[in-house]
Amino acid sequence: MVSVGIVGGTGYTGVELLRLLAAHPEARVTVITSRAEAGRRVDDLYPNLRGHCELAFSDPASAELTACDIVFFATPHNVAMHSVPDLIAADTRVIDLSADYRIRDAQLWSQWYGEPHASPDLLSKAVYGLPELNRDAIAGAQLVACAGCYPTSIQLGFLPLLEAGVVDTVNLIASAASGVSGAGRQAKVDNLLSEVSDSFKAYGVSGHRHLPEIEQGLSAVAGESVSVTFVPHLLPMVRGIHATLYAQLTRTDVDLQGLFAERYADEPFVDVLETGTYPQTRTVRGTNRVQISVEQPQGRNTVVVMVTEDNLVKGASGQAIQAMNLMLGMPETLGLTQIGLLP
Numbered sequence: 001m002v003s004v005g006i007v008g009g010t011g012y013t014g015v016e017l018l019r020l021l022a023a024h025p026e027a028r029v030t031v032i033t034s035r036a037e038a039g040r041r042v043d044d045l046y047p048n049l050r051g052h053c054e055l056a057f058s059d060p061a062s063a064e065l066t067a068c069d070i071v072f073f074a075t076p077h078n079v080a081m082h083s084v085p086d087l088i089a090a091d092t093r094v095i096d097l098s099a100d101y102r103i104r105d106a107q108l109w110s111q112w113y114g115e116p117h118a119s120p121d122l123l124s125k126a127v128y129g130l131p132e133l134n135r136d137a138i139a140g141a142q143l144v145a146c147a148g149c150y151p152t153s154i155q156l157g158f159l160p161l162l163e164a165g166v167v168d169t170v171n172l173i174a175s176a177a178s179g180v181s182g183a184g185r186q187a188k189v190d191n192l193l194s195e196v197s198d199s200f201k202a203y204g205v206s207g208h209r210h211l212p213e214i215e216q217g218l219s220a221v222a223g224e225s226v227s228v229t230f231v232p233h234l235l236p237m238v239r240g241i242h243a244t245l246y247a248q249l250t251r252t253d254v255d256l257q258g259l260f261a262e263r264y265a266d267e268p269f270v271d272v273l274e275t276g277t278y279p280q281t282r283t284v285r286g287t288n289r290v291q292i293s294v295e296q297p298q299g300r301n302t303v304v305v306m307v308t309e310d311n312l313v314k315g316a317s318g319q320a321i322q323a324m325n326l327m328l329g330m331p332e333t334l335g336l337t338q339i340g341l342l343p
């Protein structure tokens, strides 16, 4: 049995880790932290876990994290980078759900995240956590930087096109919308029901911090510098991301459906839908699955890819557990075979 520590256990990705790990046959959470809730029972704050979690929150400053086999950071950006070096030095494996180790260039990272990186030496040691892209590297990693929620859906949608070299790499467009849980659990006026419901808006159009992460990943796939126009939106719902991606074909003879079906044929968590069937957020809700469809409207030059995911599962905690399974040599799908919640 693998012992798991979670730093940041009161947030949405923290409680999602607890929900998913409760169904994992080979992992047991032994430490879970919160500064605000230290001493309180987890199932008192989260009654959905009654009967599944006997732990109380502990303060991160005194938590015995090095006694764990693996530690998840479900903390805001700019937190993990201060504590991870000690865990790495103690040979503990770490999976960071935040963006602290996602960008390889420390200067670029601080440009987008607003302060100097506290442990830049670890950036080259960290492995980017998107198993469909680099499964083998994750399996051998001590530190995994889980892909962000929008970057997961957008990279998986563009991946087959860029690997096959059939689209213009300077003209990629990603219009994506997220449910409000993507913004985390802390109180903010912008996320109140009365601000969000019955409305739909774009945000971060001039530059969102996921842009360098998306371009870094896709450039590595394409073998050249790619340029993406990324426009995120806030959807008046709790969970889910829907990304609509646009690219210009550079060839006319591409079997797009075949390309996507073949690329993801062996991927347990990527489901390519039949032509004419479009993914919905609700069919992947609560699951580690991404659903994708691809179209070439009117046979014209623009390819349109639609991707849905649950931002808290494949976009965060499920993907983190998928990485844990790989790192520990366990079957990749262990504990992650939930079916979507309908309606």
Ligand SMILES: NC(=O)C1=CN([C@@H]2O[C@H](COP(=O)(O)OP(=O)(O)OC[C@H]3O[C@@H](n4cnc5c(N)ncnc54)[C@H](OP(=O)(O)O)[C@@H]3O)[C@@H](O)[C@H]2O)C=CC1
Binding pocket: 007, 008, 009, 010, 011, 012, 013, 014, 033, 034, 035, 036, 037, 060, 073, 074, 075, 076, 077, 079, 097, 098, 099, 147, 148, 149, 181, 182, 183, 184, 185, 186, 311, 312, 315, 316
């Ligand atoms: N929500 C989403 O859909 C996704 C989130 N992520 C990323 O995962 C991370 C967590 O997100 P989310 O769960 O939404 O965040 P929340 O804001 O909901 O939760 C943050 C958690 O971190 C703890 N925390 C905050 N500051 C510190 C600190 N300085 N030291 C230790 N613990 C701290 C908080 O508890 P306390 O303050 O009591 O210690 C809380 O438990 C973020 O980096 C986020 O960007 C990634 C993909 C998707």
Ligand SMILES: CC(=O)N[C@@H](CCC(=O)OP(=O)(O)O)C(=O)O
Binding pocket: 097, 098, 099, 147, 148, 149, 150, 178, 179, 180, 181, 182, 183, 184, 210, 232, 234
């Ligand atoms: C709706 C909403 O606000 N979403 C967040 C992104 C989600 C997130 O936490 O980002 P990471 O994947 O990088 O961790 C945002 O746009 O900042």
